[in-house]
Amino acid sequence: MxxxxxxxxxxxxxxxxxxxxxxxxxxxxxxxxxxxxxxxxxxxxxxxxxxxxxxxxxxxxxxxxxxxxxxxxxxxxxxxxxxxAPAPAASWGGSEHPAGVARAAGPFSATAAVALATTWSITRVGGRKRAMNRLIRALQASCSATCRPASSAEASEAVLAVRRTAWHTPVRTACLEESAAATFLLATRRLSVVWCHGIAADPVRLHAWVQTVDGDPVAEPPSTRAYTPALTIGARHQHRL
Structure with missing residues (x-):
């Protein structure tokens, strides 16, 4: 050895x-x-x-x-x-989480499509082993160029626009891509949110989402509060790597 x-x-x-x-x-x-x-x-x-x-x-x-x-x-x-992180609640062999996906009503958004395309290009162009690092650097750069925090309504509008537009695309869009694209979309308007990547236990699982600078998850189910943020980017909460 x-x-x-x-x-x-x-x-x-x-x-x-x-x-x-x-x-x-x-x-x-x-x-x-x-x-x-x-x-x-x-x-x-x-x-x-x-x-x-x-x-x-x-x-x-x-x-x-x-x-x-x-x-x-x-x-x-x-x-x-x-x-x-707090101990997970006893599940007695099972726990309840939202199952399936619900399509968000509303029109296709060209700006959301650009934000999604930006996210996909960052994660897919270049070595796969560094994809997460490239995405984090891009999120840090976009958040540093913002002027003011997005309101809850503005942040929700961006997340739902990305969610709706993703339905029209053939490429995988999970929480990581969705939350990053929403952050990029708001940054084009010089608006900031806090991008979060966190962990929940029993079983161990990961999730990415955006929240307002006041700490409220945007367009997320209550179960998101079970996740402990390991990394946050944006506004005064930004943690550089």
Whole structure:
């Protein structure tokens, strides 16, 4: 086995969200997601406090370095503790979530189509491993050029315009593409929202959405509040990687 360096730290583009039963790591350069069970999560927290890998099992440390979750350093340097997330509600074997999709009423929007095309080109032109990183950089750039926060009505209009227009396109449009396109669409009007990417547990799942600067999810079901934001971009909440 390759020798493990004594010191390492988590890069800024790796975010950790801690639930009582699992620690979720998201690499926002590659989009890779890893889950550490409690014993491995305890080793991550200890390393975060000390910057040392000497107490971490070698196979775990080697895996985290190989996957980019940790980067070797010359000296010990601590990094931020994982973001704490609330324990998921007991599901007793099942839980209720909105099923299926509902078509949003309204006309096709040419500007929404341009925003969707922009999103698809960012994620599909270039190496797939860096698609998430390219999208995040584009979102940061678009949000930096805005003049004022979008109102709830303006933000909802943009999200629904993207949602309606996506029905007329042959390309996959899920929450990631929809939320990014809505953010780009508002940015063309110099309006900002907060783009969010978050995690929910039991089972572990990811979701992307937009919310107003006051923290209200836009055109989202109540179940979106079960997600803990791991990364937010826009307005005063912007977190650069």
């Amino acid at each position: 390759t020798d493990v360096p004594p010191f390492a730290r988590a890069p800024r583009h790796v975010r950790a969200v801690a639930y009582p039963h699992v620690l979720v790591l998201i690499d926002y350069r590659t989009g890779q997601v890893q889950c550490l069970l409690p014993k491995a999560a305890a080793h991550w927290r200890e390393a975060a406090r000390s910057g040392r890998l000497t107490t971490m099992p070698q196979p775990l440390a080697a895996h985290l370095i190989r996957t980019g979750a940790l980067s070797p350093t010359r000296e010990p340097a601590s990094w931020d503790a994982p973001l704490s």
